[in-house]
Amino acid sequence: xxxxxxxxxxxxxxxxxxxAHLARLLAAVEARLRDIAAAAGGPVAGWAGATIAAxxxxxxxxxxxxxxxxxxxxxxxxxxxxxxxxxxxxxxLVHDDVLDAAALRRGRPxxxxxxxxxxxxxxxxxxxxxxxxxxxxxxDVEQVRVLSRASSALAEGELLQRADAWDVxxxxxxxxxxxxxxxxxxxxxxxxxxxxxxPPPAAAPQLGAFGRRIGLAFQLLDDVLDVSGPAERTGKHRxxxxxxGTVTLPLILARAVDPELAxxxxxxxxxxxxxxxxxxxxxxxxxxxxxxxxALRLVAEAKELLPEELDAEQRRAxxxxxxGVVARYA
Numbered sequence: 367x368x369x370x371x372x373x374x375x376x377x378x379x380x381x382x383x384x385x386a387h388l389a390r391l392l393a394a395v396e397a398r399l400r401d402i403a404a405a406a407g408g409p410v411a412g413w414a415g416a417t418i419a420a421x422x423x424x425x426x427x428x429x430x431x432x433x434x435x436x437x438x439x440x441x442x443x444x445x446x447x448x449x450x451x452x453x454x455x456x457x458x459l460v461h462d463d464v465l466d467a468a469a470l471r472r473g474r475p476x477x478x479x480x481x482x483x484x485x486x487x488x489x490x491x492x493x494x495x496x497x498x499x500x501x502x503x504x505x506d507v508e509q510v511r512v513l514s515r516a517s518s519a520l521a522e523g524e525l526l527q528r529a530d531a532w533d534v535x536x537x538x539x540x541x542x543x544x545x546x547x548x549x550x551x552x553x554x555x556x557x558x559x560x561x562x563x564x565p566p567p568a569a570a571p572q573l574g575a576f577g578r579r580i581g582l583a584f585q586l587l588d589d590v591l592d593v594s595g596p597a598e599r600t601g602k603h604r605x606x607x608x609x610x611g612t613v614t615l616p617l618i619l620a621r622a623v624d625p626e627l628a629x630x631x632x633x634x635x636x637x638x639x640x641x642x643x644x645x646x647x648x649x650x651x652x653x654x655x656x657x658x659x660x661a662l663r664l665v666a667e668a669k670e671l672l673p674e675e676l677d678a679e680q681r682r683a684x685x686x687x688x689x690g691v692v693a694r695y696a
Contacts, residue, residue: 433560523547553581605641
């Protein structure tokens with residue numbers, strides 16, 4: 367929700383709206399993440415700690431905590447659930463950096479860049495394993511199933527993205543499926559894990575559909591930011607996706623109206639300067655505005671899906687989460 371080097375007004379507003387317990391629980395999540403990284407020992411502790419620190423503004427754990435409501439069934443299991451979701455997210459980041467040969471993550475050097483492929487793969491594997499050992503301590507097999515399904519979807523989405531690499535003819539529907547698998551399903555799981563830690567009665571509000579749409583909008587806007595930049599805001603150069611062969615919605619939409627982009631051989635884009643030029647061409651078609659409009663519609667749908675029975679404080683906080691996703695682009 368925030369970006370490296372920029373104020374985090376949306377996050378602050380969410381925490382304020384969510385009540386005093388939310389700040390306390392987020393602090394407990396942060397402390398547990400640090401403890402897990404340190405417990406790895408040796409160089410892995412430093413690599414894991416750096417990866418977790420570069421993971422952003424804890425949007426996924428925040429959704430876990432908000433979905434549980436003001437009075438969770440028990441705080442320790444809820445914190446474990448929030449930590450497990452963030453650990454899975456962190457593991458995917460470090461593995462993505464290996465696949466993309468990414469030197470920077472939110473403006474910081476990646477483990478891949480500083481210590482090599484083997485170190486990065488081992489760090490991601492460690493974080494992923496710790497996510498499930500953390501959640502297993504809740505002694506609730508359904509919670510493990512929720513995270514397992516999301517993790518499997520994430521892997522499937524990554525495989526689809528690798529299969530689509532360099533293919534500029536990817537259909538919008540295929541791209542959206544990738545986004546749903548890679549990103550939206552973990553947002554959905556965050557909401558479901560939060561609800562699993564609500565107190566009785568069992569008929570709790572269903573927030574998974576809200577989370578899925580917020581996650582999909584988040585990914586669409588992230589892909590818009592890759593084209594629009596700037597680097598000092600996003601922590602990476604414009605056109606990073608182009609350079610690693612990842613075709614996203616802005617390019618898909620732009621190709622429909624620009625003959626030069628329609629004929630583009632993505633493998634020929636080899637330098638940051640060439641990628642910047644393609645980004646400018648994409649922006650000139652209006653594709654960024656079209657992609658952003660799709661994301662805004664998803665956010666509006668997510669808001670409409672919020673159950674009526676939510677208490678006012680919880681509803682306001684979740685609405686602010688949705689607005690914060692959009693604020694990343696503004």
